[in-house]
Amino acid sequence: MTEDPRTGAARPEHQVRIGQGPRNRRELMVKVLWIGVWLIFLSSPVKDLVSGRHTTGATAGGAIGLAAFVTAYLTLVFRNIGRPWSPRVVVSLLAVLVVLAPLxxxxxxxxxxxxFVYLSVACGATLPVRAAFAAIPAATVAMYLVGLRWHEKPDETLLLVPLIGFAMVGVGQLISTTVELRKARATVAELAANEERLRLARDLHDLLGHSLSLITLKSELAGRMLPGHPEKAAQQVADIEQVSRQALVDVREAVTGYRRPRIAVEIAGTQVALTAAGVTAEVPAEPDLAGVAEEAESALAWALREAVTNVVRHSGADRCAVRLERRQTLDGPVLELSVEDNGSGGSGKGPGNGLTGLTERLEKAGGTLEAGRVKHGFRLVARVPTAPSGDVGSGA
Known part of the structure; x- marks a missing residue:
């Protein structure tokens, strides 16, 4: 991770997300280039082959062996990142490298x-930690012994081989930790959703249990009173109607509260969604919602959810900044939500149903919506009115 000089936020490198395979052709090419650039150590064997110092048979054999070595290495390391090979395939490919490198x-x-550098990298990237800690020193010793055959003392390479091998062990552990973190995050999200379902079930039970019991009791009373006391039965029916209407109001309030999004919750969800999509996220801290009506807060939360969904699904961006600020306009004080990314901005065929719905929702809350392309991407700005600072404390 590096720091973005313009935002100061942590910014991932432009490689494929850690622990996951490429999602598109661009990420595939980035991954290939990142792995391929380390093939620079093959320059010496290639120069040796074309130097003409070997016989024709030795040159042909060396070329075939080098091609087999590189193929096995790239297949092993490239495919083992994200969705690994089976242990049998890993051992087979490593055996090819173990034989060809010293031979x-x-x-x-x-x-x-x-x-031997590539052999060490392959061992560190694909073997379990304990096995890698044994294989990397063994590769180093083998390199030293083979070097003695040519009266070579590979001082620099002797240090590079174990260092880069153990570095790959660390990278492998980082990938494993990241994968586990993603799984844990998904589990937490699922548990939160289940907890919210249980909350709604409890609320509906508490709201309807008493009301329905009362309706049942009064219905039975009305049925018994109807033949001889129609006036009293009519009173019971009126009570049933009143209880039913109140129960309906309570259920609507409960469901509305369940469905109404909150800014704080949506900001937390924004961080998770953008990070999971490989987008650098710059999000605000806990917002100050003093003087903001519930309907206005809900409208801003819907705007944030829609904007982030568009960034993840359509923009192709790798950076997104979310800001929530109070401003003073000609129409009075407002709370302004700004979502800006460095992507393409979608299809460019005009506002879709999501933005149209957001505009209508914000207008009902007295707010406004602006969305369009900017110099380096796409920007959405939603504003809702707030109470003047002097009225917040007085409850105006």
Whole structure:
């Protein structure tokens, strides 16, 4: 992770998300380039092959061996990131590297000693920690012994091979931790949703249990009174109507409170959604909602949810900044929500149903919505009125 100089927020590198495979062709190319750039250590074997110092048979054999080595290495390391190979495939590919690295170096010369670097990387990236801690020193010792065959003392490579191997062990542990963190985050989200369902079930039970019991009791009373006391039965029916109407009001309030989004909850969800999508998220802290009506807060929360959904699904952005600020306008004080990304802004065919619905929702709350492309991406601004600062404390 590095720091974005414009926002100061933590910014992931432009490689594929840690612990996950590429989602599109661009991420696939980035991943290929990132792995391929480390093939620079193969320059010495390639120069040795084209130098003409070997016989035709040795040159052909070396070329075939090098091609097999690189194929096995790339297949092993590239595919083992995200969704790993089975242990049997990993061992088979590692066996190819273990055989070819010392064989090619021993038979063709010291220029091939860099193959042990790739052997060490493969061991660190694919083997379990305990096995890697044994295999990497073994690869280092093998490189040293083969180097003696050519009277070579590979001082720098002797240090590089274990260091880069153990570094890959650390990277592997980071990937495993990240994958586990994603699973834990998904579990927490599921538990939160289940808890909210249980809350709604409890609320509906508490609201309807007493009302329905009372309606049942009064219905029975009305049925018994109807033949001889129609006036009293009519009173019981009137009571039933009143209880039913009140129960309906209580259920509507409970469901409305359940469905109404909150800014604080949506901000937390924004951080999770953008991070999971590989987008750098800059989100505000706990918002100050003094003087903001519930309907206005709900409208802003819907606007934030829709904007973040568009960023994740349509924009192709890798950075998104969310800001929530109080401003003074000609129409009075407002709470302004701004969501800006560096993506393409979608299809560009005009506002969709989501933005149209947001505009209508904000207008009902007395607010406004602005959305459109800016110089470096797309920006959505939603505003809702707030009470003047002097009226907040007085309850105006």
């Amino acid at each position: 090619l170096t021993y038979t063709l010369g010291a220029a091939w000693i860099g193959l």
